Structure formats: C-alpha cells, structure tokens
Amino acid sequence: MPETKIQTELQNRVNKRIAPLFDKYNMDFSSLESGMKWKPIVLIIGNYSSGKSTLINEIIGTEIQRTGQAPTDDAFTVITNEGDDRPQEVPGSTLINDEHLPFVKFKKYGEKLTSHLCLKNIDSPTFADMAIIDSPGMLDATTEKDRGYDYMEVLGEFAKMADLIVLMFDPHKAGTIKETYSAIRNTLPEKSGEDRIIFVMSRIDECDNISDLMRSYGTLCWNMSQMTGRKDIPHIYLTYSPEIANVPKVLDSWPQERNELMEKIHAAPGLRLNHILEDIDRQVNELQIVCEAMSEFSRRGRKLFMKIGKISLAIGVALFCFGDVLTNSMISLPQHSMISALRGEGVSLMNLILPLIFLFGTLALGLVIFKNFGFKRLLQKTLADSGNLVNQDTEYRRNLWNKMAEKTNTLLQNTKSKDLWLAHSSNLSKIRRFLEVDLKKYYAQLRS
Ligand SMILES: Nc1nc2c(ncn2[C@@H]2O[C@H](COP(=O)(O)OP(=O)(O)OP(=O)(O)O)[C@@H](O)[C@H]2O)c(=O)[nH]1
Ligand SMILES: [Mg+2]
Known part of the structure; x- marks a missing residue:
C-alpha cells in the first residue's frame, strides 16, 4: 500500500478510536492530530x-x-x-x-x-x-x-x-x-x-x-x-x-560534506510514516499510563466503597432486627418491637417502620461516611504518592510516569466519588488493543 494511503488510513483510525479517549482524560490531541497531517x-x-x-x-x-x-x-x-x-x-x-x-x-x-x-x-x-x-x-x-x-x-x-x-x-x-x-x-x-x-x-x-x-x-x-x-x-x-x-x-x-547533507535532506520524506507511528506510539502510551492510574484509583475507590457498604449493611441488618428492642428498653418506644410482634399476633406495617428506618438510615450514613471521609482520605493518600497507582518496573515506565504524573494528579484532584464508576478499564482495553493490534499492523506494513 502506498505510504500516503497508509497515512490517511492511520489518521482515520486514530481519529475514530483514540481521539475520544484523549478528550476523556483531558489530554491534548491537537499536537498528535497536526502531526499526522500533511x-x-x-x-x-x-x-x-x-x-x-x-x-x-x-x-x-x-x-x-x-x-x-x-x-x-x-x-x-x-x-x-x-x-x-x-x-x-x-x-x-x-x-x-x-x-x-x-x-x-x-x-x-x-x-x-x-x-x-x-x-x-x-x-x-x-x-x-x-x-x-x-x-x-x-x-x-x-x-x-x-x-x-x-x-x-x-x-x-x-x-x-x-x-x-x-x-x-x-x-x-x-x-x-x-x-x-x-x-x-x-x-x-x-x-x-x-x-x-x-x-x-x-x-x-x-x-x-x-x-x-x-x-x-x-x-x-x-x-x-x-x-x-x-x-x-x-x-x-x-x-x-x-x-x-x-x-x-x-x-x-x-x-x-555538502552532498551528504543534501542526500540526508532529500531522504527525509522516507522517514515520515515511521515518525508518525513513533509519535502515535509515544502519545498513546502516555494516554495509557494515565488511564491505568485512573483505573487503579477507581478500583481502590470501589473496593473501599464495598468495604464501607458491607459494614453498613451488617450494622443496618442488626439494627433492623434489634434496634427497636433497644429503643423500647431505653425510651419505651415502640410499644411492641418487631421481634415481639413476630412472636405474638404477627407483624404489621407499623412494626416495620422503625426497623426499616434503621436499615436505610445506616446505609445512608455509610454512603455519607464514604463520600465525606473515606473517599476524601483515599484521594489525599493517593495524591501524596500517586506513583504507586502504576507499575514502574522499567526505566521506560518510570520516565513515562514522571512525564505524566502531574497530568494524572490534576485529573485525580478533579475526580468526584461518582466518577469511580466511569468505564476506565474498558477504555484501557481499547488503548491496549490499539497499541498491540492496530499499531503493530501498521509497523509491519511499513517494514514490508
Ligand atoms: N563564503 C561563504 N559564504 C556563505 C556561505 N553560505 C552563506 N554565505 C553567505 O553568508 C551570508 C549569510 O547567509 P544566509 O543564507 O543569509 O544566512 P541565514 O542563516 O539565512 O541568515 P539569517 O536569515 O539572518 O538567519 C550571506 O551573505 C551568504 O552569501 C558559504 O558556504 N560560504
Ligand atoms: Mg535567512
């Protein structure tokens, strides 16, 4: 395939598959876009x-x-x-x-x-x-x-x-x-x-x-x-x-060495496609490490949410069963607890109101605790050492992270607790697929 055709095809694919992800992670796509043109x-x-x-x-x-x-x-x-x-x-x-x-x-x-x-x-x-x-x-x-x-x-x-x-x-x-x-x-x-x-x-x-x-x-x-x-x-x-x-x-x-210099200059167009691929490779890898960090942060956030959720649910269920017994012994309200009603003439809707308030109140309290304390603490802890969100086992990964750490920290600072459910891992799979399948295919075409 002629190189200009490969260039146009590559441009279309990057615009379709990768450009929206640059947008999602608030990264500048314009430099990659102009680099692929002309x-x-x-x-x-x-x-x-x-x-x-x-x-x-x-x-x-x-x-x-x-x-x-x-x-x-x-x-x-x-x-x-x-x-x-x-x-x-x-x-x-x-x-x-x-x-x-x-x-x-x-x-x-x-x-x-x-x-x-x-x-x-x-x-x-x-x-x-x-x-x-x-x-x-x-x-x-x-x-x-x-x-x-x-x-x-x-x-x-x-x-x-x-x-x-x-x-x-x-x-x-x-x-x-x-x-x-x-x-x-x-x-x-x-x-x-x-x-x-x-x-x-x-x-x-x-x-x-x-x-x-x-x-x-x-x-x-x-x-x-x-x-x-x-x-x-x-x-x-x-x-x-x-x-x-x-x-x-x-x-x-x-x-x-004038002729040698001239030859180098005239040979420059031959390097174009390789440079475009290198630029895409570099910038999509930068996007990937940011996405990896955000995905890991969300995973930790959701794990904390589940932990607080489970504790709230356990306390909520306990209060559902025995909360009214407790209030009855303390302030004599309600007159009949749900358990005593169960043993006696049967449970009516009235007997369920207080236990249900206990259950949902505890779950709501758990949510408030997660949003106002748990999530905030996790965010602060992460910002203090955001490098541990990603694997930095090679020199290349360390350099990549150093370059993108500030960008990621800004994204983290603007993250709300509801953002933990954004589709970071599916974004990450799309980026990986692009790097491992699409880009490799173009490198192979260039070599053939
Ligand atoms: N003797 C000699 N003179 C040269 C050579 N190359 C350029 N010149 C002269 O050096 C002067 C500067 O050359 P330019 O090509 O204008 O230099 P430039 O780098 O474009 O300069 P700016 O536009 O001001 O940045 C001109 O008078 C040229 O004629 C050379 O290889 N030998
Ligand atoms: Mg000049």
Missing part, C-alpha cells in the same frame, strides 16, 4: 547568517530566500508545492485558519507570530511531497519582547512537526549564541528525537587555513558538549556552499 517537513534552524537561506536556495535551485551578512530573516517561511489552487505566497493569517494544514496550533501565539509566518508555493515536483521551513536566525541578546512572541516555544512546535531538523552553525560563532544554546539544551531534546537532528557547520571556506578550521570545529565541539551535557560529540557536517564559496587552496582536498 507532508514531510525539513526544518532549517541555527545562528543568524550561518547560511540557512543559502542552503535552501541551493536545494530549490532559485533565489527564493533573501540572504545577507547581517540578520536577514525574521520570519518562518514554509516552502513547498501546494499546486495551482494556492497563490504563490500565502500569509500566516490564512495558514493558521486552514484546517488542512498543520499550522492551526500557531494561532495561540498571536498576531506578532502570524505576521512572521508565510508559505511560498513553488512549482517544483520534488516539493509536492515535502516542505522545507526557513527560520529566523538565532540571536544573542533577544528577549520575548523583541520578537513579540515566545520564540523558543514556537521553535519547539515546529521541531515537533519536523521529520528532519538541520541545525546550522558557522565558524564565526561556533556555538556561542544564547538562543542556540537554549534550543540545544532545552527545546530540542523535549520536542524532537536525537535521530531527527543533524548538526552542520557551514561557511568553512571562510577559514583561512586548516588550523583556523580546527580551532572553530574544536570550539563548536566543546560548546556542544556543554550544551548537551554529553561527552560524545554528534557528527557535525562541515560544509560550504559551492556556488558562492571562494575555496582556499588549503581546503581543496578537504572532504566537503
């Missing part, structure tokens, strides 16, 4: 003037993006082939209102971002099935006020959607830019996978000699280990733009 995306980010737009122009084969020595781009530009139906340039205000595109989620960042977002519709067959996004260069001393929107958050949203992120540096500013630091340290690890990011140091032709290049490369590696907190350095593609570079003699024999 075509493969390559996101180009990095230092200002590191050659992002130059690389994009080279891939497309025309001067579609402006380039320059000072910070040039302050917008996110989506470049793709959307066919003749769309104009050559689509403004951000249209993009954020088009349900067919994955940009609706950017609405919440306001007008300042919308005016810095656009789509360029190009007539290129290669770009019918992929999009490349040029981004504002990362700067040193910018604040949210300067940009007018939270740049890091927006970058994170784009990173989440991207099948490949190309992070670009240049030898002049080898890993010292503040926004780049923050992106590598916090935003990218949270929003994307390590395997989806490639690091590039471009403009290496501007190094005067090999030792100059080695110094820049060394600085970048050092800064990178500070940023990632890791000792192993990822592959850094050392490149220059063959069209504009004035290659010094000393770099003549240097293995320019």
Whole structure:
C-alpha cells in the first residue's frame, strides 16, 4: 500500500478510536492530530547568517530566500508545492485558519507570530511531497519582547512537526549564541528525537587555513558538549556552499560534506510514516499510563466503597432486627418491637417502620461516611504518592510516569466519588488493543 494511503488510513483510525479517549482524560490531541497531517517537513534552524537561506536556495535551485551578512530573516517561511489552487505566497493569517494544514496550533501565539509566518508555493515536483521551513536566525541578546512572541516555544512546535531538523552553525560563532544554546539544551531534546537532528557547520571556506578550521570545529565541539551535557560529540557536517564559496587552496582536498547533507535532506520524506507511528506510539502510551492510574484509583475507590457498604449493611441488618428492642428498653418506644410482634399476633406495617428506618438510615450514613471521609482520605493518600497507582518496573515506565504524573494528579484532584464508576478499564482495553493490534499492523506494513 502506498505510504500516503497508509497515512490517511492511520489518521482515520486514530481519529475514530483514540481521539475520544484523549478528550476523556483531558489530554491534548491537537499536537498528535497536526502531526499526522500533511507532508514531510525539513526544518532549517541555527545562528543568524550561518547560511540557512543559502542552503535552501541551493536545494530549490532559485533565489527564493533573501540572504545577507547581517540578520536577514525574521520570519518562518514554509516552502513547498501546494499546486495551482494556492497563490504563490500565502500569509500566516490564512495558514493558521486552514484546517488542512498543520499550522492551526500557531494561532495561540498571536498576531506578532502570524505576521512572521508565510508559505511560498513553488512549482517544483520534488516539493509536492515535502516542505522545507526557513527560520529566523538565532540571536544573542533577544528577549520575548523583541520578537513579540515566545520564540523558543514556537521553535519547539515546529521541531515537533519536523521529520528532519538541520541545525546550522558557522565558524564565526561556533556555538556561542544564547538562543542556540537554549534550543540545544532545552527545546530540542523535549520536542524532537536525537535521530531527527543533524548538526552542520557551514561557511568553512571562510577559514583561512586548516588550523583556523580546527580551532572553530574544536570550539563548536566543546560548546556542544556543554550544551548537551554529553561527552560524545554528534557528527557535525562541515560544509560550504559551492556556488558562492571562494575555496582556499588549503581546503581543496578537504572532504566537503555538502552532498551528504543534501542526500540526508532529500531522504527525509522516507522517514515520515515511521515518525508518525513513533509519535502515535509515544502519545498513546502516555494516554495509557494515565488511564491505568485512573483505573487503579477507581478500583481502590470501589473496593473501599464495598468495604464501607458491607459494614453498613451488617450494622443496618442488626439494627433492623434489634434496634427497636433497644429503643423500647431505653425510651419505651415502640410499644411492641418487631421481634415481639413476630412472636405474638404477627407483624404489621407499623412494626416495620422503625426497623426499616434503621436499615436505610445506616446505609445512608455509610454512603455519607464514604463520600465525606473515606473517599476524601483515599484521594489525599493517593495524591501524596500517586506513583504507586502504576507499575514502574522499567526505566521506560518510570520516565513515562514522571512525564505524566502531574497530568494524572490534576485529573485525580478533579475526580468526584461518582466518577469511580466511569468505564476506565474498558477504555484501557481499547488503548491496549490499539497499541498491540492496530499499531503493530501498521509497523509491519511499513517494514514490508
Ligand atoms: N563564503 C561563504 N559564504 C556563505 C556561505 N553560505 C552563506 N554565505 C553567505 O553568508 C551570508 C549569510 O547567509 P544566509 O543564507 O543569509 O544566512 P541565514 O542563516 O539565512 O541568515 P539569517 O536569515 O539572518 O538567519 C550571506 O551573505 C551568504 O552569501 C558559504 O558556504 N560560504
Ligand atoms: Mg535567512
């Protein structure tokens, strides 16, 4: 089956089977939904003037993006082939209102971002099935006020959607830019996978000699280990733009990695379906652990209800039989207890009134005790250590729980005693079936 068909089928199934459950557990489905839509995306980010737009122009084969020595781009530009139906340039205000595109989620960042977002519709067959996004260069001393929107958050949203992120540096500013630091340290690890990011140091032709290049490369590696907190350095593609570079003699024999970088970018669409499956897998597993916790809490709540119910019933039955004997001996009421009536002329409705009040009164009292004391105490005890609601026997489960604990605690805090009878375990079976049957089937289709 062609991959686009699998993608549509998968989208329909997730919308039908899983979306309502995201809703039930108050989890955000929009990011999964937009992640399944549209075509493969390559996101180009990095230092200002590191050659992002130059690389994009080279891939497309025309001067579609402006380039320059000072910070040039302050917008996110989506470049793709959307066919003749769309104009050559689509403004951000249209993009954020088009349900067919994955940009609706950017609405919440306001007008300042919308005016810095656009789509360029190009007539290129290669770009019918992929999009490349040029981004504002990362700067040193910018604040949210300067940009007018939270740049890091927006970058994170784009990173989440991207099948490949190309992070670009240049030898002049080898890993010292503040926004780049923050992106590598916090935003990218949270929003994307390590395997989806490639690091590039471009403009290496501007190094005067090999030792100059080695110094820049060394600085970048050092800064990178500070940023990632890791000792192993990822592959850094050392490149220059063959069209504009004035290659010094000393770099003549240097293995320019531009072609390898280009191949990686062109291969990105092939990773799309796998990424969609990974995203679904991750988010449905997150949903599953929340549902597991809620299901276990409900089970404990119902168990407590049964315990209090049984005790109330036992006391209620005892009072039904002997309560009126007790009141008779204390305050001489009623004149004839139910038991003495049974022994004598027979039980009338009058003899049953007090025992029935005792029975139902005790059951009602049990219910009040459960709601106002038992359930509340159970909730408090659970909130103090909600981790024991789920099995955390592996590192994966522990990490998953750490991520979802806060979400679950909020759900628990809003739980009422009547919610203990919601169908958590049947929801859990639906989630498990989806992960174990449906998703596995799609992984198998992808491999075949
Ligand atoms: N010598 C040389 N110059 C380059 C290379 N790549 C880009 N340049 C030049 O460097 C400058 C910056 O390039 P851009 O492509 O505009 O950089 P950018 O990353 O898009 O910059 P911003 O949009 O400001 O973030 C331009 O003048 C380019 O001509 C290269 O490999 N070698
Ligand atoms: Mg640019």
